[in-house]
Amino acid sequence: MAATTQRVKYAAGTARPYVQRALTxxxxxxxxxDAFAAARAIYRELGGYGGISSVATRVAGDEEIHxxxxxxxxxxxxxxxxxxxxxxxxxxxxxxxxxxxxxxxIGIFFNPFTGRSTRRWVKGKVTHSDGSAAAGSPNGSNxxx
Numbered sequence: 001m002a003a004t005t006q007r008v009k010y011a012a013g014t015a016r017p018y019v020q021r022a023l024t025x026x027x028x029x030x031x032x033x034d035a036f037a038a039a040r041a042i043y044r045e046l047g048g049y050g051g052i053s054s055v056a057t058r059v060a061g062d063e064e065i066h067x068x069x070x071x072x073x074x075x076x077x078x079x080x081x082x083x084x085x086x087x088x089x090x091x092x093x094x095x096x097x098x099x100x101x102x103x104x105x106i107g108i109f110f111n112p113f114t115g116r117s118t119r120r121w122v123k124g125k126v127t128h129s130d131g132s133a134a135a136g137s138p139n140g141s142n143x144x145x
Contacts, residue, residue, distance in 0.1 A: 011093075014094050018094065018098075025082060028083055031079035031082065035071075035072045035076045045064065046058060046059070046112070080095070080099070
């Protein structure tokens with residue numbers, strides 16, 4: 001039990017400088033916004049395609065999607081470099097877990113099968129709405145689909 005408590009304290013202590021920088025560093029937040037915008041553009045490009053094979057074909061051949069993927073990766077790389085520039089941690093466990101969690105969250109939100117309902121559910125939780133049509137939108141879309 002004491003070992004678990006010590007590990008949790010160590011992990012929290014390791015994460016604290018990253019969280020502080022993420023909260024105060026505007027360039028880091030802008031990099032994340034830009035990466036999210038690129039991912040959203042990719043999702044919009046692929047939104048109208050039905051099957052997985054048609055989506056895969058589109059991803060393989062579309063230069064605009066390739067450019068957006070490169071942009072998203074570059075922005076995430078810059079954000080990671082920015083958050084790590086002041087001091088290197090002794091362990092990369094927190095960074096790896098954070099990157100994995102970010103990838104999983106992005107995967108859930110942009111999953112062609114469950115992404116729309118997941119985003120709608122999260123939006124309802126954040127805005128405390130009941131999931132009915134969004135204000136100003138006749139079809140209830142939230143602009144992310």
